[in-house]
Amino acid sequence: MESMRAVVFLSVCLSVMTALCQGQRSADSQLPDEPNLGLSSSQLVEALQGFLDEADSRVGLSVEKKASVIPRCDVGERCAMKHGPRIGRLCDCLRGTACNTFFLRCY
Template identity: 70%
Template structure:
């Protein structure tokens, strides 16, 4: 009963604090409403070029993280087979996606 009361009081305090802080936000941090206005002092073309440069850099870094000891492991989806048993040893077939792991009993990504 005490924990329920504490949760209710905490939620009321957070909602009051949130409503008070909504009026304190500055208009500088909001995005412009018109599509032609510059965002953060940059035009749409400059933003697109910066985004493209960031994506190109991210692609080159992704290649280096996937390669380990000259062996490139592909990505497995959830439920796919990610390893193979060779007697007492387990050989990896692919890497599981982020947030999942290779189950050593079922040899699948979960």
């Protein structure tokens, strides 16, 4: 879900940048006496790559900080903690394993 959101976000950014570049090109063709202040294509590629790397790092951090995402436990690791009569989950056991409520570990 998050990767799909990132792809949509990046495609929208790319579309906006393309539209701005097209508008700049048409404005440059109308006013030939002004110097060309635009960036070369290699500079645009480098800037876009830097932007995409930065956006990727922010997307990854936001996923890790969400409260609804529970980390995964390996077999034998502690997966729950007892709070009086209640049991709180620390992590989610891998597929094919379950959290033992007596030992509070994945088995």
